[in-house]
Amino acid sequence: MIDFEHVSKTYETHNDENVALEDINIHIDEGEFVFILGHSGAGKSTFLKLIQMEEKPTEGRVLINGQDLTKIKRRKVPYLRRQMGVVFQDFRLIPTMTVYENVAFAMRVTNISTKKIKARVPFALSLVGLEDKMDRLPDELSGGEQQRVAVARALAHGPKIIIADEPTGNIDPEMSLDIMQLFEAINKVNITVVVVTHEHELVNKLAAKYNNRVITLADGMVASDTAHPEVARRYAAKVAARSHDGYDDE
Amino acid sequence: MRFSSFTYLVGQGLHNLRANRLMTFASMGVLTVCMLLIGAAYLLGVNIDAMVEYIGDQNETVVYMNLDATEDQIAAADSAIRSTAHVVGVTYVSPQEVLSIYSDMLADYIDLESAFSSDNPFYPNYRVVVDSPDNIPTVKQQLEQIDGVYRVNAPLDLSNIFVSLQRTISYACYAVVGVLAIVSIVVINNTIKITVFNRRKEIGIMKLVGATNGFIRFPFFVEGVTSGLISAAIASGVVCGAYYALCRWYAENPTTLSQMFGGQLVPLTEVWYYIVGGFALLGFVLCGIGTATSIRKHLNV
């Protein structure tokens, strides 16, 4: 379903180059639930941005359902994005629209009928416990509430892939568990879920219970992948080779 | 697109129009003024055309026959004139008729009829009407060739002046319309550009949740075109109202000059649909172009 083949991403800044991802090879199957862990700046958000075509890889290619995202026609991009539900790290709610409209808009874009929208928006919002705040503007909500609106929006149009960047970053532990379990439930109906988080303990607990895959990124590389235990060995070798070449700090 | 999406997007466009009313108001003002000027240029052109045509209809080319022309020659000239191209009307005026016209005019002073009863000094002549002032020079030349013709008097100068005046004015009108059309496009383009710029973040989010460019562009299009149509409605009202008043004033205050041109302007009933239709089309097309060219940049997310 999602394939990264020798993917590297280097950001050009005004005075320098910033390597965010380096030779990433990952295959995620349809229906998988994957946690992405890693320190701040490890390249987690970049990894997700490549999937949703917000950024383009500098090298290698990303494929979704066998379709090469570097070669896809611009016209087709919206239709591919509609198959995904994305929870952005910075929420990205439309400030001029109410909570209801924000969720409804993502559905309207995908050509869902008004009747269905009217039924599904309140349902999606009730899943994240916000059914009583539908008419507020995003600015009138707390950070955690905004994040939950973003979660509701990502789910509402029935996507095939859910991509969430720190979906519980601003939410208290109890609610975090609820949201994660919501994702687990969605995953049960064969929807692929990729969740970036830094909450190790929560991941350890859930991954053990639901048998989820955990990929750890470090300095733009895959440091470990529970689906492929040998990648940790490969990563260690790579880092060792680097330090011999004098590239590394140590 | 679903019908519900269509109505939603139209609604969004109208909503934005209200939300940006200050800027919309400014661009609509400019657009309305442009249309008023275009309307004035158009009406000026229409009236000059009508006047030139009127003058053309009034102008008679006079063909004087020789004093000693025989009845046969006069009859032959009659058919020769009628068969000349571009001639649309021919009236014969005999020396006797000319005499009686003048003696009527001077009846109080002198008895012309009896003074010239045996020796009429007036030339028999034909009053010829030519279809268009443009054709008078050629017709004049042809008439001079006819047997028994003494002289041809054509109102060439006056019609020449009017034809060239008409040309100049219509070129000036085209130029005005062209310049104002470009101004309108630029103004609308900028208005929408500012709106798009203010909402670039929103547009980026819309694209990331899978909106097509068309879906994002449509409300802007509705916004632009609606303000164009509102401007058209205002301009139509003002132009038609003002022109109606002008027509009445013109007819009620005749002058020698206005009498010369027929004493009335082209009535509103003959031009209002061109004005309303033209403005609506102009508003639609100009704003359509202005909008279409302004959104592209921020859609490449």
Ligand SMILES: Nc1ncnc2c1ncn2[C@@H]1O[C@H](COP(=O)(O)OP(=O)(O)OP(=O)(O)O)[C@@H](O)[C@H]1O
């Ligand atoms: N737009 C950008 N321009 C330049 N450099 C960038 C840009 N976005 C990210 N980077 C850099 O790329 C690297 C990876 O960033 P990324 O956002 O993927 O990290 P992350 O793992 O999501 O971190 P966090 O947990 O803090 O969100 C960082 O070093 C960051 O500084």
Ligand SMILES: [Mg+2]
């Ligand atoms: Mg991040």
